Amino acid sequence: MYGHSGGLVVQDRSIKIVVLFLIPLLLYLVPLPFTPLMEPDEGRYSAIPSAMNATGDYVTPRLKAAVYFEKPPLVYWATAVAFRIFGENAFSSRLFAALSAWGCILLVYRMGLFFHDARTGLYAAAVLTTFLYHVAIGRINILDMPLAFFVCMAIWSGFHCFAGAKQKKGWLYLLYLFSALAFLAKGLIGIAFPFGVVVIWLLISGRWREIFALFSPIGILIFSAVSLPWLILVQQQNPDFFRFFFIQEHLLRYATRMHDRYQPFYFYLPIILAGTLPWCAFLPEAIRGVGKGEKWFGSAEKRLLLTWFGLIFLFFSISSSKLIPYIAPVFIPVALSFGHLFRRYQERPGEGGAGELPPLRYRLTGILQSLLFMAVPVAPLFLREHRVSWDSWWPWVAFPFLIQILILFLPDRMRRRRGPAWFATIYLLFALFVVTLTPSVAQYLAPYKSAYPLSQAIRKQVPAGATLYQYGMSLYGVDFYTGKRTPIVDDIGEVRYGSQQLPVAERERYFLTSDAFFRLIRETDGLYCATENDEKLERLKKEVPALRVLWHNEAYALVELKKS
Structure with missing residues (x-):
């Protein structure tokens, strides 16, 4: 990422290809098929579009054949299309989320180009590409990365409308x-965030009279043409939809603790700090090198980025329901800010350029970060639960460990020879670290976070026409991987509302209590059941002495239940 005069050569097309296409391709698309779908989110968001394709009903989302109104259908539709094209697998399940993450990278490049130049855009794109949060959330099938992409595109479009663009309308x-x-x-926040950010930005910019220009009859027609058809159709098919979707899943979810997702106000601060690794660890050095008294950002840029970050951060911090992926849209303005700072630091003579190293106190966080990342791959050797043996684990973690050793020394060595190579070396090495760490993460998490190993055992051990019950758990991935509709015993959870809409006979067949399940065992010989390999399996053994374990790992067990 460097060229003549120690600067980034933005005219060199190969640099843009590497930063905007090759590295994102390597980080966000290539790894998708190598990790099995994780529970519960990826299993859920794969089972729903699979059911849409199977039934031909793309209006009413269904999970385990029960209506599922928690979220709107756009991501389900996109995944269903991917399933049609590429088949039902981990790659196609995650493809839309990964493309959305890639879209955010291209967006932050355009933002850097608009506010500064292409060089800043490439720095910002490189930063966002390798943000730990972005690379983690951007490769799993959940709704938050597509939401972040569309929200950020909407905010940027609204800003452009008032930023002197020629095509304002x-x-x-x-x-x-x-x-x-x-x-x-994902619902109403897709409206609230873009318009909220633009309105507040206009207010703090002293342009409050222009707020009324946001009102557009044609814009309302566009919004209605895109969103209303589904709302009308789903309400016609399901008369209780509006109440459940808008009141329970929006208002009550935000204002109450009904989903048991309460976290303290400061919950997202450590998430953002960890999510901006590795680059936040190098900020002390970069900020020191930018220079005192310099104007870092233009007024319009500063107000937009602060409003963008501040509104979304405060909204979710105040909420009574918090999950890590919710905060995804704030990382785009953060990446632009970081990219601009690192670009200026790299091109400041005597600082980011070739020369002596900055004092150790400014490089200490970067050193500590590498030591932390060196500890992560070896941590499973010392955990109480899910501990692994050295002999089986070291081949998976040797390369990530060595890459972190290189990050400790190689960027500074490259800095002495050619200053801007410092940033490029960190960027490329951390991207390589993520690539080499992915197989070990998949190897470690799959046995107890994915339904894939259990589903493989089911395919081998359970006859094709036999019913498989899930006792005390609900792994959506089992249904997705095996093609079976598995009845649930005692763990109805988030499909409780949908199950209550089913006919009584169907509900009693597929959503059972323990008492009903044990009565069924006494009446039927040779039932198959999957359960967790803990006290739930022990209870089954007590209730069914003739139980036979067909397969098990540390997390799950597959059993045959026979009458005594």
Whole structure:
């Protein structure tokens, strides 16, 4: 990422290809098929579009054949299309989320180009590509990365509308279009965030009179044409939809603790700090090198980025329901800020350029970070639960460990020879670290976080026409991988509402209590059941002395239940 005069050669097309295409391809698309789907989210968000393709009903989402109104259908539709094209597998399941993450990288490049130049855009894109949060959330099938992409595109379109763009109406219409897509991805926040950020930015910029220009009859028509057809159709098919979707899953989820996801106000601070690794660890050095008294950001840029970050951060911090993926849209403005700082640091004579190393106190966080990342791959050797043996584990973690050793020494060595190579070396080495760490993460998590190993055993051990019950658990991936509709015993959870809409006979067959299940065992010889390999298996052994374990690992067991 460097060229003549020690600077980034933005005219060199190969640099853009590497930063905007090759590295994102390597990090976000290539690894998708190598990790089995994780529970519960990826199993859920794969089972729903699979059911859509199987039934031909793309209006009412269904999970385990029960209506599932928690989220709108856009991501389900996109995944269903991917299933049609590439088959039902981990790659196609995650493809839309990965493309959305890639889209965010291209967006932050365009933002850097708009506010500064292409060089800043490439720095910002490189930073976002390798943010620990972005690379983690961007490769799993959940709704938050597609939501983040559409929300950020809507915010950027709204800003462009008032930033002197020639096609002002066109950008305004894009604001409405992307807001509609964000709404169909995850609900009302897809509207609230884009319009909220633009309105607050106009207010703090002293342009409050222009707020009224956001109102657009054509924009409303665009929004309605995209979002209303599904709302009308799903309400016609399900009369209770509006109440459940807007009141329970929006208002009550945000304002109450009904889903047991309460976290303290500061919950997202460590998430953002960890999510911006590795680059936040190098910030002390970069900020020191930028220079005192310099104006870091233009007024319009600073107000937009602070509003963008601040509104979303405060909204979720106040909420009574918090999960790590919710905060995804804030990392785009953070990446632009970081990219601009690192670009200026690298090109400041005597600082980021070739020369002596900065004092150790400014490099200490970077050193500690590498030591932390060196500890992560070897941590499973010392855990109480899910501990692994050295003989089986070291081939999986040797390369990530060695790469972190290189990050300790190689960037500074490259800095002495050619200053801007410091940033490029960190960027490329951390990307390589993520690539080499992915197989070990898959190897470690799959046995107890994925239904794939259990599903493979089911295919081998359970006859094709036999019913398989899940006792005390609900792994959606079992249904997805095996093609079976598995009845659930005692762990109805989030499908409780949908199960209550089913006919009584179907509900009693597929959503059982323990008492009903044990009565069924006494009446039927040779039932098959999957359960967790803990006290639930022990209870089954007590209730069914003739139980036979067909397969088990540390997390799950597959058993045959015979009458005594």
